Amino acid sequence: MLIRLVGRLADIPQDAMLPYLQANILSTLYIVQAALPYLRSTGGRVVVVSSGASTGDYAAWGLYSMSKAAQNSLVRTLASEEKSNGVAFFAIRPGKVDVGHLSFSIVKRADIA
Numbered sequence: 001m002l003i004r005l006v007g008r009l010a011d012i013p014q015d016a017m018l019p020y021l022q023a024n025i026l027s028t029l030y031i032v033q034a035a036l037p038y039l040r041s042t043g044g045r046v047v048v049v050s051s052g053a054s055t056g057d058y059a060a061w062g063l064y065s066m067s068k069a070a071q072n073s074l075v076r077t078l079a080s081e082e083k084s085n086g087v088a089f090f091a092i093r094p095g096k097v098d099v100g101h102l103s104f105s106i107v108k109r110a111d112i113a
Helices: 014-042 062-085 100-112
Strands: 045-049 088-092
Touching: 014 045, 014 062, 045 062, 062 088
Parallel strands: 045 088
Antiparallel strands: none
16 A cells, blocks of 8 residues: 655644554564564564654654654564564664655645745
8 A cells, every 4th residue: 555645744634644654564564573483483583664754753644753763663663573473673764765655755746845
């Protein structure tokens, strides 16, 4: 699922936020929960693709940044909780990637301003 939602956090309707947060945070948790029995038995590794936006303050990208920061916190928490079970967790931030949704979002930002 790809959700493109930009704008000031104060202006985004609450009902529009939940699907976005579910896609970026809860889906990661649900997948890990399902895989944990196997990961524990094999000493598995989990790599989550994050974003540099998780540590930035980008106007009109607050919801995305917030969800990625929460995802990073989830990864750190899981790493701490599962270390004794031999499961390691990593969040990578690949930097700028030329993908179509960025140009779409920039256009949408212009519409919001």
